[in-house]
Every structure is written in C-alpha cells, then in structure tokens.
Amino acid sequence: MRFRSSASDQDAPDINLIPLIDVLLVMLIFLAATTTFTRERQLKISLPQANAEQLTVPTIELSIAQDGRFAMASVVIASVDLVTTLKQQFKGQADTVLLIRADAMTPHQAVVHAMQAAREAGVGKVHFATQAAQ
DSSP states (O other): OOOOOHHHHHHHEEEEEEOHHHHHHHHHHHHHHHTTTTOOOOOOOOEEEEOOOOSSSOOOEEEHHHHHHHHEEEEOOOGGHHHHHHHHHTTTTTTOOEEEEOOOTOOOHHHHHOOOOOHHTTTEEEEEOEEEOO
8 A cells, every 4th residue: 555656755855955064064164173283372382391290171271481481372361450350251161270371481480470370360270381301
C-alpha cells in the first residue's frame, strides 16, 4: 500500500546543506585561528622566569610595563584609574583571578601599587605570570 504518489516527491525542491556546512566550518576555523592569537600587545613585556604551573581558572590580565604603565584588555590605564577599572572588570565575578603580567624590570613600587589597587577593588585572588625557566 502506497499512500504517497511519486509525483509529489519529485516536485518538492531539495535543499543541499553541504555547502552551508562547508561555509560554516570555514568561518569557525577562521574565528578560532584569529582569536587564539590575540594576546595583550599594548605594552611590551618580558616576563621573569620561574617554575610554576599553569592556571585553569578564568582570569583577567593586568599588564605592567618596564616603565610602570598599566594596561588591561589592550587599553592603557592611568595609575589613578586602576581601582575603578578593576572594580568594573570584577563586578559579579567572585571566582575570577587577577593575573598580573609584570615585566622583569618593572619597579617593585608599580607591582605593589597594582596589588593595593586589587585589594581596594575587592579582588580575592591575585596571581603573577612568569615564563618557564630554561
């Protein structure tokens, strides 16, 4: 018993999804390739060397240049605005870690200022970025 006629099956237009899937995969590969290499390059930083394990928790990075300038999310921040910027970044993110990426030749006072600003902003966890010792 056949309930459908073969004429109605031939009249229906076919939608080929293979080209759409190909385009979406190419877009996905393009986005993955471009977003994985976006590191904060506003300030040139040479990290100190140490033996440490890598973080697996969500982080917000604060970069400190050799001359004591601060940058967050590729934007240079004045030292007087650091507390306000940290409060805005950590609003509602209690488990997020502040990762301080200070240059190896950064003055100690700049790092202490960043740690004090983090404390005033209510940041619970602060870590320091290093490069692997050779």
